[in-house]
Amino acid sequence: MKVDLRHGISRVDRITVDKDRTISFMGDGASVYSTPRLVQDIEQTCRNLLLDYSDVGEDSVGMEISLQHLAPTLVGMVVEITVTVKGVDGRKVSFEVHAKDDFYLIGVGSHTRFVVDVARTLERLKTKAARRVQSG
Numbered sequence: 001m002k003v004d005l006r007h008g009i010s011r012v013d014r015i016t017v018d019k020d021r022t023i024s025f026m027g028d029g030a031s032v033y034s035t036p037r038l039v040q041d042i043e044q045t046c047r048n049l050l051l052d053y054s055d056v057g058e059d060s061v062g063m064e065i066s067l068q069h070l071a072p073t074l075v076g077m078v079v080e081i082t083v084t085v086k087g088v089d090g091r092k093v094s095f096e097v098h099a100k101d102d103f104y105l106i107g108v109g110s111h112t113r114f115v116v117d118v119a120r121t122l123e124r125l126k127t128k129a130a131r132r133v134q135s136g
Contacts, residue, residue, distance in 0.1 A: 001091065001115045002053045010084040011049035015041050017077050017101075032072035033079065038099060038107055039065060045081045046095050046111050060113040061121075063092070067109035073101040083111070091115040 015021075021041075022031040043062050050060045073079055079101050087094040092114050099107035 001050075001055060001058060005050075005053040005085065005088055005093070007085055007087060009049070009053075010082060011045060011052075012080060012082045013041070013045040013048065015079045015081065017073050017075055017079060019075055022075060031075055033074075033077075033101075033106070035067070035069045038069055038079075039067060041079070042067070042081055042083065042097050042099065042107070042109075042111055043113075046083045046093075046097070046113055049083055049085070049095075050093060050113060050115060054115065057118055058115055059118050060093070060115045062111065063114050064112040065109065066111075067097070067107055069107050071101070071104040071106045073106055077101045079106065086110070 017033045019031065021033055021037040023034045024031065043065070046062075047060055054060070079099055082098045083095045084097075085093060086096045092112060094112045095110060097107070097109050097111055098105065
């Protein structure tokens with residue numbers, strides 16, 4: 001991870017809400033941005049910021065998220081997700097997050113990610129998979 005990653009650095013991603021990002025259980029008239037997809041889009045925005053500060057072979061994984069989904073967003077609306085680095089503790093990076101649509105603030109919260117070495121992570125996962133096979 002590059003040393004210039006620090007408190008206050010921000011990134012803004014804009015996402016158009018399509019049908020795949022909406023709930024379906026209340027019928028077509030209530031197809032609004034789903035909370036799980038908002039969470040996924042926030043995680044991706046944070047990951048995108050970290051990729052700009054990552055060394056070759058690094059990526060990040062989510063550790064924690066706290067989110068208030070405050071208002072519905074309709075299909076076709078653009079959501080602006082702003083993530084700001086609140087802290088860097090070794091490889092652990094915490095973010096403040098805000099999401100708004102064309103009219104309202106729709107989400108606020110925090111997210112924490114951990115920067116990993118991809119090759120080492122893959123080795124640990126292979127070891128765990130082998131243990132699972134042996135015990136099963």
